[in-house]
Amino acid sequence: MREEQMTLFDDSPEYDAFVDKFKPKLTTDDCYTPENVYNAVAEWVANEYGLDRSKFARPFWPGGDYEAEEYPGGCVVVDNPPFSILAEIKQFYVKRGVKFFLFCPGLTMFSVNDGPTVSYLACGVGITYQNGARVNTSFVTNLDDCLLRTVPSLYEAVKRENDKNDKTQRKLAPKYEYPDYVITAALAMRWCQYGVEYRVEHKDAAFIWALDAQKEKGKTIFGGGFLLSERAAEERAAAKRAAAERGAEERWNLSDRERSIVASLG
Numbered sequence: 717m718r719e720e721q722m723t724l725f726d727d728s729p730e731y732d733a734f735v736d737k738f739k740p741k742l743t744t745d746d747c748y749t750p751e752n753v754y755n756a757v758a759e760w761v762a763n764e765y766g767l768d769r770s771k772f773a774r775p776f777w778p779g780g781d782y783e784a785e786e787y788p789g790g791c792v793v794v795d796n797p798p799f800s801i802l803a804e805i806k807q808f809y810v811k812r813g814v815k816f817f818l819f820c821p822g823l824t825m826f827s828v829n830d831g832p833t834v835s836y837l838a839c840g841v842g843i844t845y846q847n848g849a850r851v852n853t854s855f856v857t858n859l860d861d862c863l864l865r866t867v868p869s870l871y872e873a874v875k876r877e878n879d880k881n882d883k884t885q886r887k888l889a890p891k892y893e894y895p896d897y898v899i900t901a902a903l904a905m906r907w908c909q910y911g912v913e914y915r916v917e918h919k920d921a922a923f924i925w926a927l928d929a930q931k932e933k934g935k936t937i938f939g940g941g942f943l944l945s946e947r948a949a950e951e952r953a954a955a956k957r958a959a960a961e962r963g964a965e966e967r968w969n970l971s972d973r974e975r976s977i978v979a980s981l982g
Contacts, residue, residue, distance in 0.1 A: 748846040749796045749819070750881050756873040757855075758794050761817050764870075765859050767792055787814045792859070795819070803828040806856060810834070815859055819843075822854035822905050826940035829923040835860035837867045838914075840905020841874045844882035854905060864899065864942070865915040866908035866955075894968050896949040896956070897978050898927065900941040910959040920948035920982045928971035943974060945982030 749757075762769045772794045775782040782797070782805065796819035797805050809816045810833050822840045837855040844850045855870070894900060899916060907914055921942035930936060944952060970978070 749843070750846060750877075752877045752880065753843055753874055754796070756877045757817075757819075757870070760867075760870045760873050761792075761794050761859070783808060787812070791815070792817065802856075806830055806834060810858060817855060817857040817859055819853055820856050822852040823901055824939040825854050825856060825901050826923070826942070829940070830856070832863075832918045833858055835862050836864045836901070836904075837870065838864060838901060838904030838908050839867055839871050839874065840902075840908055841871050841878065843874065843878050850882070852905065854901065863916045863918045863921050864904060866904055866912060868908050868911040868913065871908045872911075894927075894937075894941070895970055896953045897944050897970055897974070898924075898937075898941050898968070899944055899948075899952055900937055901939050907955050907959045912955050912958045914951070914955040916942065916944065916948050916951075920945040922977055922981060924974075927968045928974060929968050943970075943977055943981070945978060947982055949978070 758769055758772055761767060761772075771791050773785070773787060773791045774795045775785040775793060776795045776797045787793070791814070793809065793814060793816040799821055802818070802820055805818070806816070806828075808814075810830075822838070825836050825838070835857050837857060837860070839854040840852050841854075842850055843853045853874075855867075894903070899921070904914065921944055923940060924937065924943055925940050926936040
């Protein structure tokens, strides 16, 4: 190519726009984790569960195939997977008995009811990933024995590192106030940010997409939620008081059908 052509193309916005069409577009599956943020998560996992970091596996990388990876005995997958196939990834590891601790989008961590083999750790920490996307992030694991718990110490560790990369601040603000018999991902993450310890056992919860009162208005719980037993609801009320939530919010109420489910739990 002649020199004058190279100069023309190098200075041409039209040419730049043409070339840009062929560049790969980033999605939420391209949310690669800054190393300092990953290290904060890995250190927390190692300390919380008494694990050896040298046995942590990271099978999710550009062009990688997690199904073809070798998972030696005793290894634990601690990584940020492609969010679009998170459900099948969890099923793959559960079926093969592989231990995991995975990043997930916080607001939709309940979107798939994984059953008693998976625990949800509500964190809700805003992470700015390497592609510039900022995602309120929580975690799913089969290292724990509960259904759901908040992890303020993990929130603080990750936030401290993320703030080094990105000074922007964002807080989650749930639009509605739910009755004490309902727990949502947004609420659990908010409590985590307030430093509140909260835990729900599998026997004390039933998964739901919406309350009957919401269905009448065409509403749902974004990402799903759980109906709680009487005991778990009392603990939720205590967590709410501890978090000292502010502002007037619309309150959803349980239907008679949902109250019968609550009475059968626990």
